[in-house]
Amino acid sequence: MKYTSWILGMVFLSGFSAFSQEKYSEHTVAKGETISKIAQQYKVKSSAIYALNPESRKGIKYKGILLIPIKTGKSKSTVATVSNTKTHTAYPKETLYSIAKKYSITVDELYAVNPSLKKSGLKNGQKIQIPVTTSNTALISNEKTQQAPELVSVENSVPQEITPTHNTTGTIVREILPNETKYAIAKEYGISVADIDSANPILETEALKIGQKIIIPIKDDNSSNVLAIAKVTPKIETVTAIAETTITREVLPKETKYGIAKEYGITVKELENQNPNIVNGLPVGYKLNITSKNEIASTVSNEAIVANDSKEHEGSKGFKSTKDDDFLDQLVSTASENLGTRYRYGGTTKNGIDCSALMCNTFSAFDIQLPRTSIEQSQYGVVVNNEEAKKGDLIFFKTSRRNRINHVGMVVDVNDGDIKFIHASVSEGVIISSVKEKYYSKRVTQINRVL
Known part of the structure; x- marks a missing residue:
C-alpha cells in the first residue's frame, strides 16, 4: 500500500513538473528589482507571482529565482527572450526612446533584455539586444537590408568634387551645420519639413543638433537641384x-x-x-x-x-570654437537667472520651479526642446563618463529609495575633477552645488551630452 502511494505521488509530481514547464518560466532577480517591477515586465499581476512564490512576501534577494506565470491566449506582445533578439549598434545621438520607437517596442522591453542599461545608460557604439515580437518581425527583416548612411564631407580644406551618397530609396546624407533649421534645409532641397521628418523619425521628438547626420529624400522633380547642391566644383x-x-x-x-x-x-x-x-x-x-x-x-x-x-x-565639433564657448556661457547665464527661485513640484516659472522644468526652460530659450521629466531627459542625448563632463551637459541623480533617476541639473563648471552644477533643490531652491558634496557624490548616476 505504501509502495502504491509512493508510485502515485511520483506520477503526480511528474505531471505537475511537466505542467509547470508549460505554464511557468524562471526569472533571476536583478539588482534593484521589485515584485511589482517584475510583474510589470512580464505583464502579470503581483498576486500571481506571490501565489507561486509565497516566500517572496518576506522579500526577494539579488540573483534569487522566481517562478513567473506565462500568460495564455492572445496578447499584444511578450518580452522576447535572449534567444529571440536582434543585435543593434547604437550610433551617435540615438536614445533608448528613439530605438524603441524604431523597432515598435517599449523602453521597458529594452531594459528587460538589456538589464545593464538601467545603470549605465546608452553609449555610442554599444551593442544592445532588440526583442523580436510578432508585431515587429517584418520591420526588423526590412531593416536588415538597409545600410547605415555615410557622411560626405570635404577633408583637409582641399577643394574637390563631392558626390552625394545615395541609397536605393533615393536619398542623400546631410550633416547639420550651426544655426540651421529644418525649414531652411527643406527649402534648400525643394522638399517639405514633413518629408524630412518622415525620412528621420527621430526628428519628430528631438531637435536638430550640430554635426547630426540626417537623410534628405530625393524626389523626381528636385533630383537635379539636389545633385547640383551636393556637387562642388571650383569656379x-x-x-x-x-x-x-x-x-x-x-x-x-x-x-x-x-x-x-x-x-x-x-x-x-x-x-x-x-x-x-x-x-x-x-x-x-x-x-x-x-x-x-x-x-x-x-x-x-x-x-x-x-x-x-x-x-x-x-x-564646430566638440564646442572648440569661440562661438560655441560663448553659446555655453549664454546657456549657463540663462539658467543662472533662476538662482534663488524656490522649488515647487510641477512648477515651471520663477514663482516656483522643479529640477526638470529648469532644464526645459533653459534649453528652450535656445530653441532646444527637452522632454519634461528627469527620467525622460536621462534618455536624451549621449551618455558620457564623469571625467568627460563639460559645461552644458545634463547631470542626473537617484535621490529616492525607488532606485531610479529622479533629479537633474546642468553642468556649469568642471575643474580638477570637481563638477559644479545648477539645479532646483527641494530644500534650497535653485542653487549651484558640487558633486564633491557628500550627499550628491553618493547619488550621481550619469551625465548626458545633449548639445
Missing part, C-alpha cells in the same frame, strides 16, 4: 562681403535675447553690450539699438568658400 561665383548698420527694434512677446541675437548674426553678449539695460531681463516693448551686419555682393572663387566652410565646420 567663380558671386558671394557677399559684410558692412555694419544700426537699426532700432522693438521686443515682442515671448522673444528671447538669444533668438534676437541669432536673427541679426551677433551674440547675446554683443546684444547686451549694445543695450546695457537688458542685462537683467528683456522687457516686452523695449526698443533695442542693434548694430547688425549687412551683406554686399562681391565676386570670389568658390574654392575659397569650400575651404573656409570646411575649417568652420571642423571648429
Whole structure:
C-alpha cells in the first residue's frame, strides 16, 4: 500500500513538473528589482507571482529565482527572450526612446533584455539586444537590408568634387551645420519639413543638433537641384562681403535675447553690450539699438568658400570654437537667472520651479526642446563618463529609495575633477552645488551630452 502511494505521488509530481514547464518560466532577480517591477515586465499581476512564490512576501534577494506565470491566449506582445533578439549598434545621438520607437517596442522591453542599461545608460557604439515580437518581425527583416548612411564631407580644406551618397530609396546624407533649421534645409532641397521628418523619425521628438547626420529624400522633380547642391566644383561665383548698420527694434512677446541675437548674426553678449539695460531681463516693448551686419555682393572663387566652410565646420565639433564657448556661457547665464527661485513640484516659472522644468526652460530659450521629466531627459542625448563632463551637459541623480533617476541639473563648471552644477533643490531652491558634496557624490548616476 505504501509502495502504491509512493508510485502515485511520483506520477503526480511528474505531471505537475511537466505542467509547470508549460505554464511557468524562471526569472533571476536583478539588482534593484521589485515584485511589482517584475510583474510589470512580464505583464502579470503581483498576486500571481506571490501565489507561486509565497516566500517572496518576506522579500526577494539579488540573483534569487522566481517562478513567473506565462500568460495564455492572445496578447499584444511578450518580452522576447535572449534567444529571440536582434543585435543593434547604437550610433551617435540615438536614445533608448528613439530605438524603441524604431523597432515598435517599449523602453521597458529594452531594459528587460538589456538589464545593464538601467545603470549605465546608452553609449555610442554599444551593442544592445532588440526583442523580436510578432508585431515587429517584418520591420526588423526590412531593416536588415538597409545600410547605415555615410557622411560626405570635404577633408583637409582641399577643394574637390563631392558626390552625394545615395541609397536605393533615393536619398542623400546631410550633416547639420550651426544655426540651421529644418525649414531652411527643406527649402534648400525643394522638399517639405514633413518629408524630412518622415525620412528621420527621430526628428519628430528631438531637435536638430550640430554635426547630426540626417537623410534628405530625393524626389523626381528636385533630383537635379539636389545633385547640383551636393556637387562642388571650383569656379567663380558671386558671394557677399559684410558692412555694419544700426537699426532700432522693438521686443515682442515671448522673444528671447538669444533668438534676437541669432536673427541679426551677433551674440547675446554683443546684444547686451549694445543695450546695457537688458542685462537683467528683456522687457516686452523695449526698443533695442542693434548694430547688425549687412551683406554686399562681391565676386570670389568658390574654392575659397569650400575651404573656409570646411575649417568652420571642423571648429564646430566638440564646442572648440569661440562661438560655441560663448553659446555655453549664454546657456549657463540663462539658467543662472533662476538662482534663488524656490522649488515647487510641477512648477515651471520663477514663482516656483522643479529640477526638470529648469532644464526645459533653459534649453528652450535656445530653441532646444527637452522632454519634461528627469527620467525622460536621462534618455536624451549621449551618455558620457564623469571625467568627460563639460559645461552644458545634463547631470542626473537617484535621490529616492525607488532606485531610479529622479533629479537633474546642468553642468556649469568642471575643474580638477570637481563638477559644479545648477539645479532646483527641494530644500534650497535653485542653487549651484558640487558633486564633491557628500550627499550628491553618493547619488550621481550619469551625465548626458545633449548639445
